[in-house]
Amino acid sequence: MSYLLHLLIFFQIYAVVAMSLNLLIGYGGLLQVAHAAYFGVGAYTAALLWTKLGVGFIPGLLGAALMSSLLSLLVSLSAWRFRGDYFVMISLAVQVVLYSLMYNFMDITNGPYGITAIPKPVIMDSIFATQEATFAIYVVIVGMLAFILAAAKLSPFGLSLQAMRDDELAARSLGIPVRRLKVEAFMLASAMVGVAGGLYASYISYIDPTSFTLDESILMLSMVIVGGTGNVRGPLVGAAVLIAIPELLRFLSLPDTVAAHIRLLAYGLLLILMMHWRPQGLAGRYRFE
Amino acid sequence: MEAVAENLNETITLRATEDVLPWAVRTANLCLAFGGHQVLEGLNLTLQAGEAILLRGENGSGKTTLLNILSGLIRPDAGSVLLHLKGREIDVTGSSPERIARSGLGRLWQDIRLFPTMTALDNVLAASAELLDRTALAGITCWPLIRRQERVARERALHNLALVGMADRSDSSADKLSVGQMKRVALARLLQAEADFWLLDEPLAGLDQVSAEEILRLLERFNTDHGKTMLVVEHQHERMAPICGRMFFLANGHLQPERSV
Numbered sequence: 135m136s137y138l139l140h141l142l143i144f145f146q147i148y149a150v151v152a153m154s155l156n157l158l159i160g161y162g163g164l165l166q167v168a169h170a171a172y173f174g175v176g177a178y179t180a181a182l183l184w185t186k187l188g189v190g191f192i193p194g195l196l197g198a199a200l201m202s203s204l205l206s207l208l209v210s211l212s213a214w215r216f217r218g219d220y221f222v223m224i225s226l227a228v229q230v231v232l233y234s235l236m237y238n239f240m241d242i243t244n245g246p247y248g249i250t251a252i253p254k255p256v257i258m259d260s261i262f263a264t265q266e267a268t269f270a271i272y273v274v275i276v277g278m279l280a281f282i283l284a285a286a287k288l289s290p291f292g293l294s295l296q297a298m299r300d301d302e303l304a305a306r307s308l309g310i311p312v313r314r315l316k317v318e319a320f321m322l323a324s325a326m327v328g329v330a331g332g333l334y335a336s337y338i339s340y341i342d343p344t345s346f347t348l349d350e351s352i353l354m355l356s357m358v359i360v361g362g363t364g365n366v367r368g369p370l371v372g373a374a375v376l377i378a379i380p381e382l383l384r385f386l387s388l389p390d391t392v393a394a395h396i397r398l399l400a401y402g403l404l405l406i407l408m409m410h411w412r413p414q415g416l417a418g419r420y421r422f423e
Numbered sequence: 424m425e426a427v428a429e430n431l432n433e434t435i436t437l438r439a440t441e442d443v444l445p446w447a448v449r450t451a452n453l454c455l456a457f458g459g460h461q462v463l464e465g466l467n468l469t470l471q472a473g474e475a476i477l478l479r480g481e482n483g484s485g486k487t488t489l490l491n492i493l494s495g496l497i498r499p500d501a502g503s504v505l506l507h508l509k510g511r512e513i514d515v516t517g518s519s520p521e522r523i524a525r526s527g528l529g530r531l532w533q534d535i536r537l538f539p540t541m542t543a544l545d546n547v548l549a550a551s552a553e554l555l556d557r558t559a560l561a562g563i564t565c566w567p568l569i570r571r572q573e574r575v576a577r578e579r580a581l582h583n584l585a586l587v588g589m590a591d592r593s594d595s596s597a598d599k600l601s602v603g604q605m606k607r608v609a610l611a612r613l614l615q616a617e618a619d620f621w622l623l624d625e626p627l628a629g630l631d632q633v634s635a636e637e638i639l640r641l642l643e644r645f646n647t648d649h650g651k652t653m654l655v656v657e658h659q660h661e662r663m664a665p666i667c668g669r670m671f672f673l674a675n676g677h678l679q680p681e682r683s684v
């Protein structure tokens with residue numbers, strides 16, 4: 135177990151989380167407070183496909199992507215009547231409902247006991263059991279996801295999202311189909327974070343609902359806000375910083391019970407400082423308002 | 424003042440021959456009240472394809488409200504709006520702004536409303552009507568095709584920026600431009616969106632003499648050379664009248680034709 139490699143693998147996973155959230159927040163101006171729930175849906179879907187159905191590693195990840203994005207489509211369609219600010223409330227409700235499903239749906243998710251013995255990646259009969267091997271295969275997968283997200287952001291789709299973020303009414307009056315754009319952005323971001331959930335499950339080999347709470351969603355939001363929105367670099371910086379904070383605090387060797395609170399305090403302080411001194415984030419382009 | 428009136432009469436007789444052209448926009452019996460206050464009361468208006476109409480009226484008479492109904496932001500209490508653009512005739516009463524825009528209606532907002540964080544070029548590019556495939560799936564899968572479409576759209580956007588004299592500012596951020604420059608980019612955006620019917624809400628407001636004259640020349644050119652149909656709301660009617668064929672005055676919810684100033 136190399137500590138540095140462990141951090142790097144976490145960075146890979148959260149890079150996908152932050153980049154996909156940035157598509158919504160930074161490019162589309164859409165506040166998503168249920169990202170951790172979709173991350174969890176991906177983690178559970180992949181874990182169940184691998185452990186219960188014996189599906190292969192890559193098909194399991196694809197299943198996670200599909201499940202998360204279909205779920206977001208379902209949410210978008212059933213909340214079709216709600217607009218703008220109300221949708222944040224819907225997204226909050228989604229976070230809470232999905233969490234309690236994970237917690238209470240004993241038959242499928244095993245409730246608070248979670249799912250154990252989630253297998254390491256196996257691709258074409260090669261097992262990626264060691265940390266080095268996991269890191270290597272994750273580099274490839276995360277690289278592909280980053281490429282897809284970058285392509286989306288640079289495409290007419292990304293340009294239209296930015297136009298919508300800047301002035302929704304002006305965009306609509308130029309014929310830009312903002313409703314469809316929003317639904318698609320949520321589906322794409324959910325698919326990506328679903329895969330990240332699968333990578334997470336496989337790496338730590340055990341999941342339970344506590345990893346997919348509202349607090350986690352807020353941590354994910356912080357990554358994007360701290361790193362900076364609206365460009366590709368920002369969320370990577372944010373993910374690295376927010377992964378580093380708890381590790382740095384470790385060197386203070388505080389007792390466990392205090393450490394958790396100190397960590398939350400540190401996040402909060404960081405957010406406030408960022409809002410005050412650098413609202414565009416450490417490496418961002420667009421000022422988050 | 425007399426010179427203007429003379430000039431105007433001349434324009435009217437010149438444009439009168441255009442009555443044979445097909446209609447482009449037709450509203451029938453538009454009614455709208457805001458909480459008991461009747462703003463529009465059976466308003467009828469027909470624009471011929473390619474004509475420019477000047478709309479005047481006192482503050483609060485309902486000019487912007489009329490534009491809002493035409494562009495789909497407000498649904499009228501009664502009456503209908505028909506568009507006959509791009510060879511199609513459609514009833515757009517109560518349609519969404521997106522659909523109306525795609526039918527060929529474009530608007531210059533009184534407060535311009537460029538996309539502030541984007542460059543002038545991206546502002547125009549984002550408006551490309553049918554040229555770009557905007558779906559996420561297309562964005563992440565068939566990018567050779569997308570790239571080709573985008574190249575064509577980009578060339579057209581640069582061309583349109585050149586038409587409004589903004590080619591050299593294509594990389595400037597929209598919020599760094601002057602009001603006159605912003606209006607030019609907004610006009611390029613309408614060209615890019617391939618709008619055939621332009622709603623212009625006070626296009627000369629906030630401009631100095633020189634800029635106003637330049638915008639006026641552009642509008643005249645897009646009307647006569649590009650055949651854009653225009654409905655212009657403008658308080659500086661002495662400047663606007665020479666390029667408009669007919670003038671109407673909005674009062675008490677109706678339109679009254681004006682023949683002279």
Ligand SMILES: Nc1ncnc2c1ncn2[C@@H]1O[C@H](COP(=O)(O)OP(=O)(O)OP(=O)(O)O)[C@@H](O)[C@H]1O
Nearest residue numbers: 210211213214215216217218221225313316317320
């Ligand atoms: N946070 C979100 N999560 C998932 N989907 C969302 C979210 N925000 C918006 N959407 C989707 O986008 C749809 C459109 O929302 P929006 O607020 O843009 O409506 P609108 O276009 O203003 O509606 P109208 O045309 O009636 O004014 C929502 O119904 C939902 O399907």
Ligand SMILES: Nc1ncnc2c1ncn2[C@@H]1O[C@H](COP(=O)(O)OP(=O)(O)OP(=O)(O)O)[C@@H](O)[C@H]1O
Nearest residue numbers: 457458460462480481482483484485486487488489
């Ligand atoms: N959303 C609204 N709700 C209630 N009343 C409104 C609304 N929009 C406009 N009005 C009222 O409708 C009337 C017409 O307003 P409108 O903005 O169309 O006037 P206008 O002719 O554009 O005036 P101006 O020359 O000052 O721009 C005004 O009395 C205004 O107060």
Ligand SMILES: [Mg+2]
Nearest residue numbers: 216217218302
């Ligand atoms: Mg709306």
Ligand SMILES: [Mg+2]
Nearest residue numbers: 486487488533
């Ligand atoms: Mg007005």
